[in-house]
Amino acid sequence: MQNIRSVCKICEAPVEDVLHVLFQCPHARATWFMSPLGLRTESLTEKPLLEVLLQLWKHLTNTQLAMFMSLGWHIWKARCSYIFQDKQCQPSSTLNDAISLIQQCHFKNGTWLNLGSDGKANSGEVRVQTDEGAQCCCWVDGSVGVTPASQQSGGAAYVLYKQGTLMRYELEYIAKPNSPFQTETQALLSAILAAQQLGVENCTFYSDCQLLIKTLEPTRNFRNIQAADWQAYQSLVRIAQLLLTHPGYCCQYISREENTQAHWLANRARTDRLSYVGFTMPMFSMG
Incomplete structure:
Protein backbone atom coordinates (compact mmCIF):
# COMPACT_ATOMS: atom_id res chain seq x y z
CA MET A 1 0.00 0.00 0.00
CA GLU A 125 -40.42 -0.86 11.98
CA VAL A 126 -40.94 2.24 14.08
CA ARG A 127 -44.36 1.80 15.66
CA VAL A 128 -45.42 4.03 18.52
CA GLN A 129 -49.00 4.32 19.69
CA THR A 130 -50.17 7.92 19.93
CA ASP A 131 -53.40 9.59 20.96
CA GLU A 132 -55.81 10.38 18.16
CA GLY A 133 -55.63 14.03 17.28
CA ALA A 134 -52.29 14.51 19.02
CA GLN A 135 -49.66 15.78 16.62
CA CYS A 136 -46.82 14.76 18.90
CA CYS A 137 -46.32 12.66 22.01
CA CYS A 138 -43.43 12.83 24.44
CA TRP A 139 -42.40 10.51 27.26
CA VAL A 140 -40.31 11.96 30.10
CA ASP A 141 -38.65 10.52 33.17
CA GLY A 142 -36.08 11.25 35.87
CA SER A 143 -33.77 8.97 37.82
CA VAL A 144 -31.84 9.26 41.09
CA GLY A 145 -29.26 6.91 42.57
CA VAL A 146 -26.18 6.78 44.78
CA THR A 147 -22.66 6.68 43.36
CA PRO A 148 -19.89 4.39 44.72
CA ALA A 149 -18.64 7.48 46.59
CA SER A 150 -22.02 7.63 48.40
CA GLN A 151 -23.04 10.78 46.56
CA GLN A 152 -26.46 11.25 45.00
CA SER A 153 -26.57 11.54 41.21
CA GLY A 154 -29.43 11.88 38.78
CA GLY A 155 -30.51 11.72 35.18
CA ALA A 156 -33.33 13.16 33.11
CA ALA A 157 -34.58 12.10 29.70
CA TYR A 158 -37.34 12.50 27.18
CA VAL A 159 -38.33 10.81 23.91
CA LEU A 160 -40.35 12.92 21.47
CA TYR A 161 -42.35 11.33 18.64
CA LYS A 162 -44.37 12.87 15.82
CA GLN A 163 -47.06 10.61 14.39
CA GLY A 164 -45.13 7.54 15.47
CA THR A 165 -41.72 8.66 14.16
CA LEU A 166 -38.93 9.69 16.49
CA MET A 167 -38.17 13.42 16.33
CA ARG A 168 -35.71 13.86 19.17
CA TYR A 169 -34.50 12.33 22.41
CA GLU A 170 -32.24 13.69 25.12
CA LEU A 171 -30.29 12.37 28.07
CA GLU A 172 -29.11 14.79 30.76
CA TYR A 173 -26.82 13.98 33.67
CA ILE A 174 -27.67 15.87 36.87
CA ALA A 175 -24.95 16.04 39.51
CA LYS A 176 -26.15 15.95 43.13
CA PRO A 177 -29.88 16.48 42.60
CA ASN A 178 -31.86 17.61 45.62
CA SER A 179 -34.57 15.02 45.11
CA PRO A 180 -36.08 12.59 42.56
CA PHE A 181 -38.78 15.20 41.97
CA GLN A 182 -36.14 17.61 40.69
CA THR A 183 -35.03 15.17 37.97
CA GLU A 184 -38.65 14.58 36.95
CA THR A 185 -39.35 18.29 36.54
CA GLN A 186 -36.08 18.85 34.69
CA ALA A 187 -36.98 16.09 32.24
CA LEU A 188 -40.38 17.65 31.56
CA LEU A 189 -38.98 21.16 31.22
CA SER A 190 -36.33 20.00 28.75
CA ALA A 191 -38.98 18.15 26.74
CA ILE A 192 -41.30 21.17 26.52
CA LEU A 193 -38.42 23.44 25.51
CA ALA A 194 -37.40 20.95 22.82
CA ALA A 195 -40.93 20.76 21.45
CA GLN A 196 -41.10 24.55 21.38
CA GLN A 197 -37.74 24.74 19.60
CA LEU A 198 -38.90 22.24 16.97
CA GLY A 199 -42.04 24.26 16.30
CA VAL A 200 -44.45 21.66 17.72
CA GLU A 201 -47.87 23.20 18.37
CA ASN A 202 -49.72 20.21 19.85
CA CYS A 203 -48.10 17.68 22.13
CA THR A 204 -49.02 15.38 25.01
CA PHE A 205 -46.27 14.92 27.59
CA TYR A 206 -46.40 11.67 29.56
CA SER A 207 -44.81 11.20 32.99
CA ASP A 208 -44.98 8.38 35.52
CA CYS A 209 -44.58 10.88 38.39
CA GLN A 210 -48.03 11.43 39.90
CA LEU A 211 -46.82 14.30 42.08
CA LEU A 212 -45.55 16.17 39.05
CA ILE A 213 -48.81 15.83 37.12
CA LYS A 214 -50.91 16.81 40.15
CA THR A 215 -48.67 19.79 40.88
CA LEU A 216 -49.24 21.11 37.38
CA GLU A 217 -53.01 21.10 37.78
CA PRO A 218 -54.33 24.68 37.61
CA THR A 219 -55.78 24.46 41.10
CA ARG A 220 -52.47 23.60 42.76
CA ASN A 221 -50.30 26.20 44.43
CA PHE A 222 -46.58 25.91 43.62
CA ARG A 223 -45.70 27.39 46.99
CA ASN A 224 -46.76 24.10 48.58
CA ILE A 225 -43.63 22.43 47.18
CA GLN A 226 -41.24 21.59 49.97
CA ALA A 227 -38.33 23.98 50.50
CA ALA A 228 -35.88 21.13 49.83
CA ASP A 229 -37.11 21.11 46.24
CA TRP A 230 -36.46 24.76 45.50
CA GLN A 231 -34.67 23.88 42.26
CA ALA A 232 -37.71 21.87 41.19
CA TYR A 233 -39.89 24.86 42.05
CA GLN A 234 -37.98 27.04 39.59
CA SER A 235 -38.51 24.45 36.86
CA LEU A 236 -42.21 24.17 37.70
CA VAL A 237 -42.70 27.89 37.32
CA ARG A 238 -41.12 27.79 33.85
CA ILE A 239 -43.21 24.76 32.90
CA ALA A 240 -46.41 26.49 34.00
CA GLN A 241 -45.53 29.57 31.94
CA LEU A 242 -44.82 27.45 28.86
CA LEU A 243 -48.08 25.54 29.24
CA LEU A 244 -50.02 28.80 29.48
CA THR A 245 -48.45 30.14 26.29
CA HIS A 246 -48.88 26.84 24.41
CA PRO A 247 -52.52 25.76 24.75
CA GLY A 248 -51.81 22.71 22.57
CA TYR A 249 -49.50 21.27 25.23
CA CYS A 250 -50.88 19.02 27.98
CA CYS A 251 -49.44 16.64 30.60
CA GLN A 252 -50.77 13.21 31.51
CA TYR A 253 -49.84 10.51 33.96
CA ILE A 254 -48.87 7.02 32.77
CA SER A 255 -47.55 3.98 34.60
CA ARG A 256 -43.86 3.09 34.77
CA GLU A 257 -44.56 0.08 32.55
CA GLU A 258 -45.75 2.45 29.80
CA ASN A 259 -42.67 4.66 30.11
CA THR A 260 -39.87 2.20 29.41
CA GLN A 261 -37.83 4.20 26.89
CA ALA A 262 -37.59 7.45 28.86
CA HIS A 263 -37.02 5.48 32.08
CA TRP A 264 -34.15 3.52 30.54
CA LEU A 265 -32.54 6.65 29.06
CA ALA A 266 -32.77 8.53 32.37
CA ASN A 267 -31.06 5.64 34.15
CA ARG A 268 -28.35 5.57 31.51
CA ALA A 269 -27.77 9.31 31.86
CA ARG A 270 -27.34 8.84 35.60
CA THR A 271 -25.17 5.72 35.64
CA ASP A 272 -22.93 6.75 32.71
CA ARG A 273 -22.90 10.47 33.60
CA LEU A 274 -24.01 11.05 30.05
CA SER A 275 -25.61 14.09 28.40
CA TYR A 276 -26.59 13.64 24.78
CA VAL A 277 -29.14 14.81 22.20
CA GLY A 278 -30.19 12.62 19.27
CA PHE A 279 -32.59 13.06 16.37
CA THR A 280 -32.71 9.47 15.10
CA MET A 281 -33.15 6.19 16.93
CA PRO A 282 -29.99 5.56 19.00
CA MET A 283 -27.65 2.73 18.14
CA PHE A 284 -28.05 1.28 21.64
CA SER A 285 -31.11 -0.54 22.89
CA MET A 286 -33.59 1.60 24.84
CA GLY A 287 -34.77 -1.08 27.23
Whole structure:
Protein backbone atom coordinates (compact mmCIF):
# COMPACT_ATOMS: atom_id res chain seq x y z
CA MET A 1 0.00 0.00 0.00
CA GLN A 2 1.39 3.36 -1.01
CA ASN A 3 2.05 5.90 1.71
CA ILE A 4 -0.26 8.90 1.77
CA ARG A 5 2.32 11.05 3.57
CA SER A 6 5.70 10.28 5.04
CA VAL A 7 4.62 11.46 8.50
CA CYS A 8 1.18 11.53 10.14
CA LYS A 9 0.30 15.15 10.81
CA ILE A 10 -2.08 14.16 13.63
CA CYS A 11 0.21 11.98 15.77
CA GLU A 12 3.62 12.39 14.09
CA ALA A 13 3.91 8.66 13.35
CA PRO A 14 6.81 8.01 10.93
CA VAL A 15 4.60 6.29 8.32
CA GLU A 16 1.09 7.38 7.33
CA ASP A 17 -0.46 4.71 5.16
CA VAL A 18 -4.16 3.77 4.86
CA LEU A 19 -3.89 1.23 7.67
CA HIS A 20 -2.48 3.89 9.99
CA VAL A 21 -5.07 6.53 9.06
CA LEU A 22 -8.08 4.23 9.50
CA PHE A 23 -6.99 2.05 12.43
CA GLN A 24 -3.66 2.93 14.08
CA CYS A 25 -3.77 6.69 14.58
CA PRO A 26 -4.86 7.56 18.15
CA HIS A 27 -7.90 9.46 16.86
CA ALA A 28 -9.01 6.45 14.81
CA ARG A 29 -8.32 3.97 17.63
CA ALA A 30 -10.40 6.01 20.06
CA THR A 31 -13.26 6.32 17.58
CA TRP A 32 -13.40 2.57 16.88
CA PHE A 33 -13.27 1.70 20.57
CA MET A 34 -16.02 4.21 21.48
CA SER A 35 -18.26 2.99 18.67
CA PRO A 36 -21.03 0.39 19.07
CA LEU A 37 -18.67 -2.07 17.36
CA GLY A 38 -16.17 -1.68 20.22
CA LEU A 39 -13.14 -2.58 18.06
CA ARG A 40 -9.68 -2.56 19.65
CA THR A 41 -7.56 -1.77 16.61
CA GLU A 42 -4.17 -1.76 18.34
CA SER A 43 -3.97 -5.49 17.54
CA LEU A 44 -4.01 -4.72 13.80
CA THR A 45 -0.57 -3.14 13.66
CA GLU A 46 1.16 -6.13 12.03
CA LYS A 47 -1.60 -7.16 9.60
CA PRO A 48 -2.01 -6.04 5.98
CA LEU A 49 -5.03 -3.88 5.31
CA LEU A 50 -6.66 -6.42 2.98
CA GLU A 51 -6.39 -9.12 5.63
CA VAL A 52 -7.99 -6.83 8.19
CA LEU A 53 -10.92 -6.03 5.89
CA LEU A 54 -11.49 -9.70 4.96
CA GLN A 55 -11.46 -10.72 8.62
CA LEU A 56 -14.03 -8.08 9.53
CA TRP A 57 -16.15 -8.99 6.50
CA LYS A 58 -16.48 -12.55 7.78
CA HIS A 59 -17.44 -11.69 11.36
CA LEU A 60 -19.70 -8.63 11.05
CA THR A 61 -23.37 -8.61 10.12
CA ASN A 62 -24.60 -6.50 7.21
CA THR A 63 -25.78 -3.78 9.59
CA GLN A 64 -22.46 -3.78 11.42
CA LEU A 65 -20.61 -3.62 8.10
CA ALA A 66 -22.62 -0.53 7.20
CA MET A 67 -21.58 1.01 10.51
CA PHE A 68 -17.98 -0.02 9.84
CA MET A 69 -17.94 1.71 6.46
CA SER A 70 -19.54 4.86 7.85
CA LEU A 71 -16.96 5.03 10.63
CA GLY A 72 -14.10 4.54 8.18
CA TRP A 73 -15.41 7.30 5.94
CA HIS A 74 -15.80 9.80 8.79
CA ILE A 75 -12.39 8.95 10.25
CA TRP A 76 -10.95 9.77 6.82
CA LYS A 77 -12.97 13.00 6.66
CA ALA A 78 -11.69 13.99 10.13
CA ARG A 79 -8.12 13.43 8.98
CA CYS A 80 -8.66 15.56 5.84
CA SER A 81 -10.32 18.33 7.87
CA TYR A 82 -7.28 18.46 10.16
CA ILE A 83 -4.77 18.59 7.30
CA PHE A 84 -6.53 20.87 4.81
CA GLN A 85 -8.74 23.02 7.07
CA ASP A 86 -6.74 22.94 10.30
CA LYS A 87 -9.92 21.73 12.00
CA GLN A 88 -9.43 19.21 14.80
CA CYS A 89 -12.29 16.74 15.36
CA GLN A 90 -12.80 14.88 18.61
CA PRO A 91 -13.41 11.10 18.39
CA SER A 92 -16.88 11.60 19.88
CA SER A 93 -17.78 14.05 17.09
CA THR A 94 -16.51 11.65 14.43
CA LEU A 95 -18.54 8.85 15.98
CA ASN A 96 -21.72 10.94 16.17
CA ASP A 97 -21.37 11.93 12.50
CA ALA A 98 -20.94 8.29 11.50
CA ILE A 99 -23.95 7.18 13.53
CA SER A 100 -26.10 9.97 12.10
CA LEU A 101 -25.25 8.98 8.54
CA ILE A 102 -26.05 5.29 8.96
CA GLN A 103 -29.26 6.00 10.84
CA GLN A 104 -30.44 8.44 8.17
CA CYS A 105 -29.99 5.64 5.63
CA HIS A 106 -32.11 3.30 7.74
CA PHE A 107 -34.82 5.92 8.29
CA LYS A 108 -35.19 6.39 4.54
CA ASN A 109 -36.45 2.81 4.49
CA GLY A 110 -38.79 3.43 7.46
CA THR A 111 -36.68 1.38 9.85
CA TRP A 112 -34.62 2.12 12.91
CA LEU A 113 -31.32 0.60 13.96
CA ASN A 114 -31.01 -1.08 17.34
CA LEU A 115 -27.59 -2.29 18.45
CA GLY A 116 -27.67 -4.00 21.83
CA SER A 117 -24.94 -4.41 24.41
CA ASP A 118 -24.03 -7.77 22.86
CA GLY A 119 -23.00 -6.01 19.64
CA LYS A 120 -25.70 -7.67 17.55
CA ALA A 121 -27.87 -5.40 15.45
CA ASN A 122 -31.51 -5.68 14.51
CA SER A 123 -33.72 -3.40 12.44
CA GLY A 124 -37.46 -3.05 12.67
CA GLU A 125 -40.42 -0.86 11.98
CA VAL A 126 -40.94 2.24 14.08
CA ARG A 127 -44.36 1.80 15.66
CA VAL A 128 -45.42 4.03 18.52
CA GLN A 129 -49.00 4.32 19.69
CA THR A 130 -50.17 7.92 19.93
CA ASP A 131 -53.40 9.59 20.96
CA GLU A 132 -55.81 10.38 18.16
CA GLY A 133 -55.63 14.03 17.28
CA ALA A 134 -52.29 14.51 19.02
CA GLN A 135 -49.66 15.78 16.62
CA CYS A 136 -46.82 14.76 18.90
CA CYS A 137 -46.32 12.66 22.01
CA CYS A 138 -43.43 12.83 24.44
CA TRP A 139 -42.40 10.51 27.26
CA VAL A 140 -40.31 11.96 30.10
CA ASP A 141 -38.65 10.52 33.17
CA GLY A 142 -36.08 11.25 35.87
CA SER A 143 -33.77 8.97 37.82
CA VAL A 144 -31.84 9.26 41.09
CA GLY A 145 -29.26 6.91 42.57
CA VAL A 146 -26.18 6.78 44.78
CA THR A 147 -22.66 6.68 43.36
CA PRO A 148 -19.89 4.39 44.72
CA ALA A 149 -18.64 7.48 46.59
CA SER A 150 -22.02 7.63 48.40
CA GLN A 151 -23.04 10.78 46.56
CA GLN A 152 -26.46 11.25 45.00
CA SER A 153 -26.57 11.54 41.21
CA GLY A 154 -29.43 11.88 38.78
CA GLY A 155 -30.51 11.72 35.18
CA ALA A 156 -33.33 13.16 33.11
CA ALA A 157 -34.58 12.10 29.70
CA TYR A 158 -37.34 12.50 27.18
CA VAL A 159 -38.33 10.81 23.91
CA LEU A 160 -40.35 12.92 21.47
CA TYR A 161 -42.35 11.33 18.64
CA LYS A 162 -44.37 12.87 15.82
CA GLN A 163 -47.06 10.61 14.39
CA GLY A 164 -45.13 7.54 15.47
CA THR A 165 -41.72 8.66 14.16
CA LEU A 166 -38.93 9.69 16.49
CA MET A 167 -38.17 13.42 16.33
CA ARG A 168 -35.71 13.86 19.17
CA TYR A 169 -34.50 12.33 22.41
CA GLU A 170 -32.24 13.69 25.12
CA LEU A 171 -30.29 12.37 28.07
CA GLU A 172 -29.11 14.79 30.76
CA TYR A 173 -26.82 13.98 33.67
CA ILE A 174 -27.67 15.87 36.87
CA ALA A 175 -24.95 16.04 39.51
CA LYS A 176 -26.15 15.95 43.13
CA PRO A 177 -29.88 16.48 42.60
CA ASN A 178 -31.86 17.61 45.62
CA SER A 179 -34.57 15.02 45.11
CA PRO A 180 -36.08 12.59 42.56
CA PHE A 181 -38.78 15.20 41.97
CA GLN A 182 -36.14 17.61 40.69
CA THR A 183 -35.03 15.17 37.97
CA GLU A 184 -38.65 14.58 36.95
CA THR A 185 -39.35 18.29 36.54
CA GLN A 186 -36.08 18.85 34.69
CA ALA A 187 -36.98 16.09 32.24
CA LEU A 188 -40.38 17.65 31.56
CA LEU A 189 -38.98 21.16 31.22
CA SER A 190 -36.33 20.00 28.75
CA ALA A 191 -38.98 18.15 26.74
CA ILE A 192 -41.30 21.17 26.52
CA LEU A 193 -38.42 23.44 25.51
CA ALA A 194 -37.40 20.95 22.82
CA ALA A 195 -40.93 20.76 21.45
CA GLN A 196 -41.10 24.55 21.38
CA GLN A 197 -37.74 24.74 19.60
CA LEU A 198 -38.90 22.24 16.97
CA GLY A 199 -42.04 24.26 16.30
CA VAL A 200 -44.45 21.66 17.72
CA GLU A 201 -47.87 23.20 18.37
CA ASN A 202 -49.72 20.21 19.85
CA CYS A 203 -48.10 17.68 22.13
CA THR A 204 -49.02 15.38 25.01
CA PHE A 205 -46.27 14.92 27.59
CA TYR A 206 -46.40 11.67 29.56
CA SER A 207 -44.81 11.20 32.99
CA ASP A 208 -44.98 8.38 35.52
CA CYS A 209 -44.58 10.88 38.39
CA GLN A 210 -48.03 11.43 39.90
CA LEU A 211 -46.82 14.30 42.08
CA LEU A 212 -45.55 16.17 39.05
CA ILE A 213 -48.81 15.83 37.12
CA LYS A 214 -50.91 16.81 40.15
CA THR A 215 -48.67 19.79 40.88
CA LEU A 216 -49.24 21.11 37.38
CA GLU A 217 -53.01 21.10 37.78
CA PRO A 218 -54.33 24.68 37.61
CA THR A 219 -55.78 24.46 41.10
CA ARG A 220 -52.47 23.60 42.76
CA ASN A 221 -50.30 26.20 44.43
CA PHE A 222 -46.58 25.91 43.62
CA ARG A 223 -45.70 27.39 46.99
CA ASN A 224 -46.76 24.10 48.58
CA ILE A 225 -43.63 22.43 47.18
CA GLN A 226 -41.24 21.59 49.97
CA ALA A 227 -38.33 23.98 50.50
CA ALA A 228 -35.88 21.13 49.83
CA ASP A 229 -37.11 21.11 46.24
CA TRP A 230 -36.46 24.76 45.50
CA GLN A 231 -34.67 23.88 42.26
CA ALA A 232 -37.71 21.87 41.19
CA TYR A 233 -39.89 24.86 42.05
CA GLN A 234 -37.98 27.04 39.59
CA SER A 235 -38.51 24.45 36.86
CA LEU A 236 -42.21 24.17 37.70
CA VAL A 237 -42.70 27.89 37.32
CA ARG A 238 -41.12 27.79 33.85
CA ILE A 239 -43.21 24.76 32.90
CA ALA A 240 -46.41 26.49 34.00
CA GLN A 241 -45.53 29.57 31.94
CA LEU A 242 -44.82 27.45 28.86
CA LEU A 243 -48.08 25.54 29.24
CA LEU A 244 -50.02 28.80 29.48
CA THR A 245 -48.45 30.14 26.29
CA HIS A 246 -48.88 26.84 24.41
CA PRO A 247 -52.52 25.76 24.75
CA GLY A 248 -51.81 22.71 22.57
CA TYR A 249 -49.50 21.27 25.23
CA CYS A 250 -50.88 19.02 27.98
CA CYS A 251 -49.44 16.64 30.60
CA GLN A 252 -50.77 13.21 31.51
CA TYR A 253 -49.84 10.51 33.96
CA ILE A 254 -48.87 7.02 32.77
CA SER A 255 -47.55 3.98 34.60
CA ARG A 256 -43.86 3.09 34.77
CA GLU A 257 -44.56 0.08 32.55
CA GLU A 258 -45.75 2.45 29.80
CA ASN A 259 -42.67 4.66 30.11
CA THR A 260 -39.87 2.20 29.41
CA GLN A 261 -37.83 4.20 26.89
CA ALA A 262 -37.59 7.45 28.86
CA HIS A 263 -37.02 5.48 32.08
CA TRP A 264 -34.15 3.52 30.54
CA LEU A 265 -32.54 6.65 29.06
CA ALA A 266 -32.77 8.53 32.37
CA ASN A 267 -31.06 5.64 34.15
CA ARG A 268 -28.35 5.57 31.51
CA ALA A 269 -27.77 9.31 31.86
CA ARG A 270 -27.34 8.84 35.60
CA THR A 271 -25.17 5.72 35.64
CA ASP A 272 -22.93 6.75 32.71
CA ARG A 273 -22.90 10.47 33.60
CA LEU A 274 -24.01 11.05 30.05
CA SER A 275 -25.61 14.09 28.40
CA TYR A 276 -26.59 13.64 24.78
CA VAL A 277 -29.14 14.81 22.20
CA GLY A 278 -30.19 12.62 19.27
CA PHE A 279 -32.59 13.06 16.37
CA THR A 280 -32.71 9.47 15.10
CA MET A 281 -33.15 6.19 16.93
CA PRO A 282 -29.99 5.56 19.00
CA MET A 283 -27.65 2.73 18.14
CA PHE A 284 -28.05 1.28 21.64
CA SER A 285 -31.11 -0.54 22.89
CA MET A 286 -33.59 1.60 24.84
CA GLY A 287 -34.77 -1.08 27.23
